[in-house]
Amino acid sequence: MEADRKTTRVYRVDPAAPDPIVIETAAAVLRRGGLVAFPTETVYGLGANALDPAAVEKIFAAKGRPPDNPLIAHIADRANLDGLVRRVSPEAGLLMERFWPGPLTLVLPRNAAVPAVVSAGLPTVAVRMPDHPVARALIRAAGVPLAAPSANTSGKPSPTEAAHVLSDLRGRIEAILDGGPCEVGVESTVVDLSGPVPVLLRPGGVTLEDLERVLPQVETAPELGAEIRHPLSPGMKYTHYKPSAEVLLVAGAAPAVAGKMEELVQQQRREGKRVGLLVTAELGSLLDRDDCRPDFLGHLGSRCDLTEAAFRLFGLLRECDQKKLDIVLAEALPETGIGLAVMNRLRKAAGYRILQAGQPD
Numbered sequence: 344m345e346a347d348r349k350t351t352r353v354y355r356v357d358p359a360a361p362d363p364i365v366i367e368t369a370a371a372v373l374r375r376g377g378l379v380a381f382p383t384e385t386v387y388g389l390g391a392n393a394l395d396p397a398a399v400e401k402i403f404a405a406k407g408r409p410p411d412n413p414l415i416a417h418i419a420d421r422a423n424l425d426g427l428v429r430r431v432s433p434e435a436g437l438l439m440e441r442f443w444p445g446p447l448t449l450v451l452p453r454n455a456a457v458p459a460v461v462s463a464g465l466p467t468v469a470v471r472m473p474d475h476p477v478a479r480a481l482i483r484a485a486g487v488p489l490a491a492p493s494a495n496t497s498g499k500p501s502p503t504e505a506a507h508v509l510s511d512l513r514g515r516i517e518a519i520l521d522g523g524p525c526e527v528g529v530e531s532t533v534v535d536l537s538g539p540v541p542v543l544l545r546p547g548g549v550t551l552e553d554l555e556r557v558l559p560q561v562e563t564a565p566e567l568g569a570e571i572r573h574p575l576s577p578g579m580k581y582t583h584y585k586p587s588a589e590v591l592l593v594a595g596a597a598p599a600v601a602g603k604m605e606e607l608v609q610q611q612r613r614e615g616k617r618v619g620l621l622v623t624a625e626l627g628s629l630l631d632r633d634d635c636r637p638d639f640l641g642h643l644g645s646r647c648d649l650t651e652a653a654f655r656l657f658g659l660l661r662e663c664d665q666k667k668l669d670i671v672l673a674e675a676l677p678e679t680g681i682g683l684a685v686m687n688r689l690r691k692a693a694g695y696r697i698l699q700a701g702q703p704d
């Protein structure tokens with residue numbers, strides 16, 4: 344693989360007015376079967392021509408992605424949907440109407456024109472219409488749908504800045520369009536509409552409450568259901584976003600969580616370990632800074648508005664890696680609105696290890 348190392352060109356693009364020459368340069372790479380990372384409102388995507396199986400194969404190789412994990416096809420216009428899917432259910436129509444363009448991915452019956460490799464052989468295909476001017480301009484200029492997973496090395500946090508993409512994929516892809524930081528910060532919500540009842544497969548930028556306002560019924564995927572019904576139950580197998588430090592979630596009433604974190608920081612530091620904390624402003628204000636001196640303190644914003652936690656989360660997890668921490672203690676957050684998506688990612692990063700401080704609330 345190292346034999347065909349590429350020169351990765353980084354192009355800055357103003358999201359307010361993407362330069363058509365830069366967009367066309369990147370689109371030409373895609374049409375030739377190459378790989379281009381581009382910003383979306385959620386995270387950076389690693390794009391290839393979704394209708395070219397050889398190009399799509401390169402995505403799996405560049406990311407080290409397991410071949411059984413299907414990709415999302417990105418479109419810019421509703422007219423592009425027909426070539427990708429066989430059927431659009433009334434529920435799917437409602438969701439597109441309400442949330443496209445935006446951070447919502449719909450799983451629909453796959454049209455035979457879509458190469459099987461995009462969907463890892465499944466009879467369905469995931470489709471999303473992103474709401475980012477650079478993504479939209481690139482898809483239109485390429486003239487084809489773009490298969491695009493998050494532009495990280497498989498197993499790392501998704502990239503929310505071009506620098507994250509470069510650090511993971513330099514030498515493995517042709518180009519990166521740098522449109523600045525991604526607004527949402529966690530990936531799109533994935534809803535399966537191929538069966539009789541819509542099923543939430545991954546919480547994301549469109550909240551479960553948003554979906555419930557539009558759909559008469561939404562189910563949750565079994566593993567996600569277990570998370571939501573028993574939000575603090577450990578022992579689930581996935582570790583998807585795995586920082587090099589050990590991550591531990593600390594749950595409970597704020598004063599108890601602060602007390603537990605202080606105790607753990609002191610204990611770990613006595614053992615010569617490097618400790619990081621990821622906390623909201625409210626929890627941070629309860630920590631005794633004389634007793635509790637972590638090696639890294641990451642701010643998740645306010646508990647009252649978790650959009651900031653979503654925006655910052657993946658960048659903070661990457662910083663924890665850079666700071667060579669041994670252990671990261673993260674505050675468990677309320678699971679309402681975007682909090683559900685943030686906690687889903689944090690639980691995975693923690694390998695589902697959750698410590699209850701004080702009595703469960």
Ligand code: TXA
Pocket residue numbers: 383385386387388389412413414415446448450462465467468469471473491492493494529530531532533544545
């Ligand atoms: O926000 C996002 O969705 C970003 C940006 C780039 O659009 N993309 C992204 O892609 O997060 P990726 O590949 O990292 O995550 C796609 C998720 C995976 O969990 C995958 O298993 C699921 O969507 N998925 C894709 N196709 C599917 C299908 N046909 N059936 C069920 N799940 C599918």
Ligand code: MG
Pocket residue numbers: 492493501
């Ligand atoms: Mg991903």
